Each structure stands twice: as structure tokens, then as C-alpha cells.
Amino acid sequence: MKYIATINEREYLVDIIDEGHVSVDGTVYEIDFEVVSGQPVYSLLLDGQSYEAHVYTTEEEWQVLLQGRLYPVRVEDERERRLRTTLGGQMSASGEFQLRSPMPGLVVSLPVKEGQPVTKGDVLLILESMKMQNELKAPRDGTITRIRVKAGDNVEQKQILLSVI
């Protein structure tokens, strides 16, 4: 089974040959890959070298924490990749970004208004949780649409707070 793993815009062609072998960009390695006690911790023996990694999933990528360094990895098989390239890259640039609450908490303030243009890094909302005030920032430039909460609201984890287009 062939996969395309993308890290920092560089693509790696990973071919899972069988249980004990993979190749990366044509180089074949002998591997022994185990999940540690059913947890998202993985032990990889690669040509005798021992690696341990934590793997987290987010909606669009895998995050591999390896020896204190975090690698965001997008993994696609050939079909998924064809789909994405034909659908075009405009989706991500002009699509709607929905700001979701990263944790349960209380909306302290909303320094933005609907229709207001924002630039990357602007504070969109202040959320109080774990006795701290956390600033949620714009991940890219855009315009605020549809604010769904107001100051004083209690919000749940992953609740949509507002959108940026």
C-alpha cells in the first residue's frame, strides 16, 4: 500500500510492503512496529534503531511527537490525493474558517464585530477556562461573519464560536 506523507511541504512516498518492510522514496527498511498497550504511543524498530513516538490526530493531519520535536504530517493514499488536487487548492484559501472552542469555558469578551476585517494573529475572542484568560487568535486574514456567542456565554469544547471568511 502506497501513501504520500507531506511534512513541511516536502512529500515522502511511503510504501508499506508487508508487516516487516517499508520503503521511503525507494529506500527499503526492515521494521517492527508496535502500539504500546493500546495507547497512541508507538514503538518503531527500524533497522535495529529504536524510536518512540506519540501520535495525535486532528481533523486534517497527524501530529507525530518524536524525540521532543513535533511533526505535522498529512497522509494520503493515491486516491485521496487525486481527489484533493482536482478539487483544487482554492478551497483552503477562500473557505470558511470556523473558530471552535478548544475547551469548555466562559466567553469573557469579543473584541470583533461581524463584517470586520481581521489579519492573522488578531485576537478574536477571550475565553476563560482553568482560571486563565485565553486569547483565541485569527489563523489567517479574513472577514468576521456569523458570531454565534456573546460575552458571558458558557461554551462547550468544540462549539463553533464564530466564522472567518
Next chain:
Amino acid sequence: MFNKILVANRGEIAVRIIRACRELGLATVAVFSEIDRHSLHVRYADEAYLLGPAPSRESYLRGDKILDIARKCGAQAIHPGYGFLAERADFAQACLDAGIAFVGPKPSSIAAMGDKAVARATVTKAGVPVVPGTEGEGALRDDELLGLAPQIGLPLLIKATAGGGGKGMREVRKLEEMPGLLVAARREAEASFGDGNVYLEKLLEGARHIEIQILADTQGNVIHLGERECSIQRRHQKLLEEAPSPFVGEDQAFRQQMGSVAVRAAQSVGYVNAGTIEFLVDKDKNFFFMEMNTRLQVEHPVTEMVTGVDIVKEQIRIARGRQLRYTQDDVRMNGWAIECRINAEDPYNNFLPSTGRITHTLLPTGPGIRVDTGVYIGFEISPFYDSMISKLIVWGETRAEAILRMRRALEEYKIIGVRSNIPFHQTLLDSHRFMGGQYDTRFVEERFSMEAAEESKVYQPEIAAIVASLVAHQQTQRAAHIIQRGERDTSNWKWLSRWERLQR
């Protein structure tokens, strides 16, 4: 003399205190909120009583309920830990009125040091230098504070009068931003301490935060246990502490000078029990009193590791009216200790707190390592309390050994289910400035970045690519497996719902 103690706290510190009581042969009583029913402190204590719902206001801040429980179960002493009721003079007084010993200072000392403005005025009288600010002015209105700001000079800090831990604190760099920052600081102070009063303090740049641990008994003996270096902070929250301070180092005269000034500050309020004097120290070794914490500190273990004194046990002995077991000459610092606060925060995402269930955890062990924690597998990190998971403390013969040991321990430490700041500590310990002891209180915010540090680490994208592909592959295979198994051996309805789930 008491022999049953109620611990009015939760989490790692409640566990820490219960352990000390166990070793002293005292009976222990835990109190807990509804969501802490499964917590370690509840399970370790001899008795445990429900306080109320999860929010602190309805549970751990309910001094009246805690006193009722103490009376009913016959506890003759209360240890408040840190946070919650630890620095509330009214609660300490209520304990004494009820004939229950409060393991901490006299209510009058808490009141004097707890109102930071009064504290500064008091120690100034005792000849202790203080940082310029609105000292001893009491509760001022916004317009008064705005008027005083130019006299103190910028940059300055707005701090909560009742505060601590960086809550209700704001930094002012431009005068025109100050009104908005005052509103935010008061709001946060009100939410955290139920008191929205704030004061101003000059911000010393390039300064270090060094504090002195004090022990004082009821017979009037006061000693200090040396210093702790707490300059590694982010948004005024301490993240890593060490003892001794690399800045003080071999300068015994400087250490004793700070120590004796700290003792004098404690004596100025007739202090009893364990306390900490926090100093800001500039690069020329001038030091200024910041505040006194009239309680046990989060970072007390580093002092315990280098002095061999069990501070919690000593607190209890003092509360029982015993004389200190040490004189100043008995106190020796041996080796080096470092503590990393392990928080449920994502260092890759602006240190945003992370909630969730700890599904798996593996603690570091081996020579020279101590972990103080209240969590366990299945523990839920909730938004109701702070985000600290544990304190990882190491001891080494030298600072270099302590750093290498801490790196080893951080590598061994696994926490699964929530994000933790372990990668932050790993990156910090790898930085040259930290290794050289060259850092101040602004270091983490101004000269430290996870991204820049990442670049100097070994880059192994191929390994990451293999791991991610294998995990993705396993997941696809597992999904395919479910269809095969579900084919005929179970009801068609079940099969249909599984099929539907796959199609989503």
C-alpha cells in the same frame, strides 16, 4: 496538641500533605467536590467528606462548610495547602474561633502580608527595600492609579491586591492602554479572588525572581532555608524552579544577606510557620521585596531536596507548638534541585490549556527523581481547577547533573490523553542560555521560541512519515475489518448501522 488534621485542598498538594501526616502518624480528613470523588486525596485519607459542586466557590472556597466538617469529624487542625483558603485571614481566624489549629501563620500576619500594599509599607518600616509602586496606598480608583502611573514610570505592572500566581496581573507599556488593562485586571482579580482591588508596581527589566523560604516557630525562632530561583515564567506563572539559584551561586555572603533581610521581613509581622519572601534581583545584585506568600509554595520540594528538611512536616510540628529542630547554622545546601511544572497546556499552540481524560501515564523513576502528583489513569483534567498535572523534581550533585537527569526524566515521562508542556521543558533544558544560567523573568516570553529551538534539534522527517503512514494504514485496515466481521454473524440492523457509520 492535635492528632487529626483536615486537608482543605485538592490535587497534588492535598496528597503531599496527607503523606506528611501519614509519616507523622496523624489521622487525615479529606474534603472534595463532586467531580473529585475519585481523586487520590480522597482515597489516601482516613476520612473524606463531600463539600459541594465542582466550582471552587461552591466547594473548596466554602470555609463555613469545611469548618462544619472539621467540627463533626473531630479534626483539631486544618492545613489549607496553597491557593483556595490558604491566604484568607478571615478563614484562619474562623478556625481559631472554632478552637481548631490553623497550619499556617496568625490571621494578623496573613492580613498584613496578604494586602500587598500594607505588606510593602510594613517591611519598608523594617528597613527592607521594596520595588517602587503604589505601596501602602490601599484600594485606589482607576483615575487615581492613572494619575500615579507617570510618577512610577513605565513600564509598570498592574497587580491584584489579593493576588498571586499571575492572576489579575497586566503589564503596561503605553499609558493610553492602561484604562483597558485596568478593567481586564480587575475583572480577572474579581473572578479569581473575589476582590477586584489592584495596585501598580514598577517593572524592573532584566530582573530575576529569587525567593527565600522561611520557617518560624511559636517561640520566636526564625530561620531561612536558602533561596529558590523562579525566573522561568510565562505570563507571570512559574514553570521551572531551581535551588540554589545559578545567579547567587557560590556567593555565600549574598545568600546570607538576602536570607537575613527575609528573616527581618517575616519578623516585622510576627510571622509563624512556613512562608516565602519573594525578591526581584537586578543584575547588580540589588534586591527588592516583592511580596510574602504566607503559605506553603508550589515549588517547596526543590528546597526540601537540597536542605533535607521536610517543610510540610515542619509546618505541622510548628502548628503543634514545637520548637524548630534546626538553627540557622544547621541549614546546609547540598547539591542542586530542579522542578518542572507539568501542565496540561499545549506548547505548540500558544500554551492553550488542554482538557480531557488521562488515558495512560508512565512516571519517570530511578535515582534522584521525585514526582508530586494527584492524577492517575482515568483522571479528568477539568476546566474548574488549574491545569497542573504534576511536579517533576530531580536532585543532582551539581547543576549539570540535575539538568541531565531532568532531561532523562522528561524523556521517560509519558502522559496520554491530554497535551502537556513536557516538550516545552525539553526544549528549555536544551537551550544554551538555560544551561549557562543566563536568564531573567522575561526569558520565556522574549527570547524563547519552540519553533526556533525545534530547528536545532535532530530532524527526522522520514521516521515521522513512516510512523504517520503506518498509523493511518492500521486505521484503514481496522475499518475494513469491521465490515468483514459484521457480514453475517450479527444482526442486519447492527450491520446497517456500522455500514452507515463508515459512510459518514
